[in-house]
Amino acid sequence: MTDGSHGGTMPSEEEIRRMTPEEAMIAGAEVDGVRIVHRRDRFPIRGTKAEKRAERGVAMAFIVSALAGLGFIVAFIAVPFRWHLPGTAQNFKYYTPALGGLLAIMLIFLGIGMVLWSKWLMPEEEAIQDRHDVPSSEEDKLLTEAALIVGLEDTGLPRRGLLMRSLLLAGGAMATVPLVALVGGMIKKPGDKLFHTLFKPNPKMFPESGGRVPIVYSDWRRVSPDDLEPGGLATVFPGVRDEVNGYNGVNDASSPTLLIRLKPGQTVKPRKGQGTFGWPAHNPEYIAFSKICTHAGCPASLYEQQTGRLLCPCHQSQFQVLEDAKPVFGPATRSLPKLPITVETGKDGRQYFVALSDYKEPIGPGFWERP
Incomplete structure (x- = not known):
C-alpha cells in the first residue's frame, strides 16, 4: 500500500x-x-x-x-x-x-x-x-x-x-x-422546376392572350387596376389550374406575388434591365414582387406606405420598394425578384393584369445566391 x-x-x-x-x-x-x-x-x-x-x-x-x-x-x-x-x-x-x-x-x-x-x-x-x-x-x-x-x-x-x-x-x-x-430530398433531381414559377407563359392554356398568364386572387377572381387604392397592396397568384390527385388548383408555392399600387408622387428607381417591368411600362403606378423573402423564404408582406418599405416578420429584413425591393435592413442580401406585368382588356371591357413573362431571376432564399 x-x-x-x-x-x-x-x-x-x-x-x-x-x-x-x-x-x-x-x-x-x-x-x-x-x-x-x-x-x-x-x-x-x-x-x-x-x-x-x-x-x-x-x-x-x-x-x-x-x-x-x-x-x-x-x-x-x-x-x-x-x-x-x-x-x-x-x-x-x-x-x-x-x-x-x-x-x-x-x-x-x-x-x-x-x-x-x-x-x-x-x-x-x-x-x-x-x-x-x-x-x-x-x-x-x-x-x-x-x-x-x-x-x-x-x-x-x-x-x-x-x-x-x-x-x-x-x-x-x-x-x-x-x-x-x-x-x-436529394434522391430525385428537381430538373429546372426550381428556376420557374407558374407565371411562365402558357400558350396551350391561354392561347387568346399569347400565353400570358392572368393574375388572380386566391378565389380565382382576376385582378384589375381598379381594385387597389393608391398605396394599396394585394397578394396575387397565377391563374393556372392544375389537376392534382383529383383536385383542381395551383400546386406550386413559389408563385405568391405582391401587387403594389404606388401613392401619387412616388417613383421607382429600377434595377438594370427592369425599367419596364411595372405598369404602365414607363413611370409605373403598379409593380409586382415575389412575396417570398430572399433570406429564409418567409412571406415579406408587411407594407409601410409612407416609407415604401416591405418588412419580413420572421427575421426583420426590410426591402425598399421604391428601389425595386432592394434589401436595406436585416439579414436578406438580395432584392425581391420583380414580375413583369401589363394589362389586357377582358370580355367585360375591364382591364385585368397579366404576367408578361415569368420572373427573370429565381425566387426564394439563400439557395439562389449565385454570381
Missing part, C-alpha cells in the same frame, strides 16, 4: 488485481478523493418481478421512441406536401407538424427511457469528490478500468436483453432519421 496522490491510500497493483471490480471501484474512489456516502442496489435479488416490470417500462419508452422514428420516415415519404390554394386539398399542411411532432416524440421518449433507466434500474448512489489536477498513475488507470466495468454492470445491459434490443432500436431510429431528412 502507498499513499495516494489525491487523498486515499493507493493499493499496490497486485492488491488491485486480487480485488473484485466492486472492491476495486470503491478503492479507486477513495484514492481519487471520492467518498461514497450511500450506495444501494435497487434490486439486490436479481430477476424479481419488480425488476422485470421496471425493465419493461424502460424498454417501452425506447420502443415508442423507435416507432416515432419509423413514423417520421413514413411521414417524410408518404404525407402530401405540395401546396394548394384555399378551396383545394389542404392536406399538405399536416406535413411539417407531422415531421416535427414525430421527431419530438422520438427524442422525448428516448430521454424518458434514459431517465427511467437511471431512476429504476441503476444503483442508487451519493458521492463526494475533491477536485485535483495531478496526472494519473498506472494504479489510477487500473482503478478507473474497474470503475468503468462496474459502471457497465450497473447499467444492467449485459444481462438485460430486452433493454439492449429496445435501446438499439431507439438508437437506430435516432441515427436513421437525420439521414432520411438529409438524403431523401
Whole structure:
C-alpha cells in the first residue's frame, strides 16, 4: 500500500488485481478523493418481478421512441406536401407538424427511457469528490478500468436483453432519421422546376392572350387596376389550374406575388434591365414582387406606405420598394425578384393584369445566391 496522490491510500497493483471490480471501484474512489456516502442496489435479488416490470417500462419508452422514428420516415415519404390554394386539398399542411411532432416524440421518449433507466434500474448512489489536477498513475488507470466495468454492470445491459434490443432500436431510429431528412430530398433531381414559377407563359392554356398568364386572387377572381387604392397592396397568384390527385388548383408555392399600387408622387428607381417591368411600362403606378423573402423564404408582406418599405416578420429584413425591393435592413442580401406585368382588356371591357413573362431571376432564399 502507498499513499495516494489525491487523498486515499493507493493499493499496490497486485492488491488491485486480487480485488473484485466492486472492491476495486470503491478503492479507486477513495484514492481519487471520492467518498461514497450511500450506495444501494435497487434490486439486490436479481430477476424479481419488480425488476422485470421496471425493465419493461424502460424498454417501452425506447420502443415508442423507435416507432416515432419509423413514423417520421413514413411521414417524410408518404404525407402530401405540395401546396394548394384555399378551396383545394389542404392536406399538405399536416406535413411539417407531422415531421416535427414525430421527431419530438422520438427524442422525448428516448430521454424518458434514459431517465427511467437511471431512476429504476441503476444503483442508487451519493458521492463526494475533491477536485485535483495531478496526472494519473498506472494504479489510477487500473482503478478507473474497474470503475468503468462496474459502471457497465450497473447499467444492467449485459444481462438485460430486452433493454439492449429496445435501446438499439431507439438508437437506430435516432441515427436513421437525420439521414432520411438529409438524403431523401436529394434522391430525385428537381430538373429546372426550381428556376420557374407558374407565371411562365402558357400558350396551350391561354392561347387568346399569347400565353400570358392572368393574375388572380386566391378565389380565382382576376385582378384589375381598379381594385387597389393608391398605396394599396394585394397578394396575387397565377391563374393556372392544375389537376392534382383529383383536385383542381395551383400546386406550386413559389408563385405568391405582391401587387403594389404606388401613392401619387412616388417613383421607382429600377434595377438594370427592369425599367419596364411595372405598369404602365414607363413611370409605373403598379409593380409586382415575389412575396417570398430572399433570406429564409418567409412571406415579406408587411407594407409601410409612407416609407415604401416591405418588412419580413420572421427575421426583420426590410426591402425598399421604391428601389425595386432592394434589401436595406436585416439579414436578406438580395432584392425581391420583380414580375413583369401589363394589362389586357377582358370580355367585360375591364382591364385585368397579366404576367408578361415569368420572373427573370429565381425566387426564394439563400439557395439562389449565385454570381
